[in-house]
Amino acid sequence: MKALFLAGGLGTRLKPITDDLPKPMVPIMGKPLLERNIENLKKHGVDEIVLSTCYKPHKIEKYFEDGRKLGVKISxxxxxxxxGTAGAIKNAQRFFNDTFLVFNADILSDIDISEMIRFHKEKGALATIAVTQVDNPSAYGVIEHDKNGFVTAFKEKPQPHESSSNLINAGVYIFEPQLLDEIPSGRAVSIERETYPLLLQKGFKIAVYNRCSYWLDLGTPEKYLKAHNDILEGNLQIGNHDFNKNLQCISKTAKISHNAKIIGPVYIGDNVEIGSFAVIGPDTALCDDSSVGMGAKVVGSVVWDHVHVGGGASVVNSVVMSNCRVDRNSEEYNTVLTENFSHPIAV
Structure with missing residues (x-):
């Protein structure tokens, strides 16, 4: 089975992290989010990927090339x-002549793809939509369904009295290729506002897959930090990192001073160097080739590759992007640090 990733978003709400980086390329535990999601798909036997790009596409293509290094074929x-979502799917029509998967490329979830495919086939639906529950659906488009698990209505940002559903679109779909014939070409098309209501009107069956216990849209710096916190706390497994079993995931090539203090859960990548009396963690990820000077403190933060945190500095609840230098004895709280600037984030 083939899969389409919708990887063209601007990532506006995730700025400044996405100022020079497409949102799907933002690293999760040291690897691009898109790579993490492709690795997961491989486990379910999907080895042909189509990437639909728009914002800084060369950065995605340069990294993934033809997919050979990941063991998949990428077009x-x-x-x-x-x-728009439906317009981008229509634009990729030539790649799909059988049942196929579609993913928003900016989400993390624990959806069992093999189980979702089986569910789709059993339902005999034209489309199956993965959904997730939210406490307050008024900021989303909600999905209503009948007792047999088929969609009955889509409601955009309803008030509490306007819908009894708290299920929202999780950005993972399984489609039959006939669906593509129902999407007009050559213009922007919203799948939620235009395509799905049209399919319902025509009597097509759309199934609801409601077996997702973890779901997060990496829409803001706050959610980016939350994603890492959830992984470190064991709420979501990524790659081979299982923090339920091991609160400290430390590379064998890391060099850690014997009197540094490591407080799990933490992730420490390849060739990381940590100086004397430094304090790392809890809920902290230090990615490859980063270093932390003597007496520095890094807590509740995500530090990308090739970063140096100067001696005596404090980095708390922050994101430090690649190649940054944190000055000695400086304090960075609730910020995103780019190479030249510090950007406050909400807490």
């Missing part, structure tokens, strides 16, 4: 202007 299709 690319790019939009000159954003076409």
């Amino acid at each position: 690319y299709i790019s939009e000159d202007v954003p076409l």
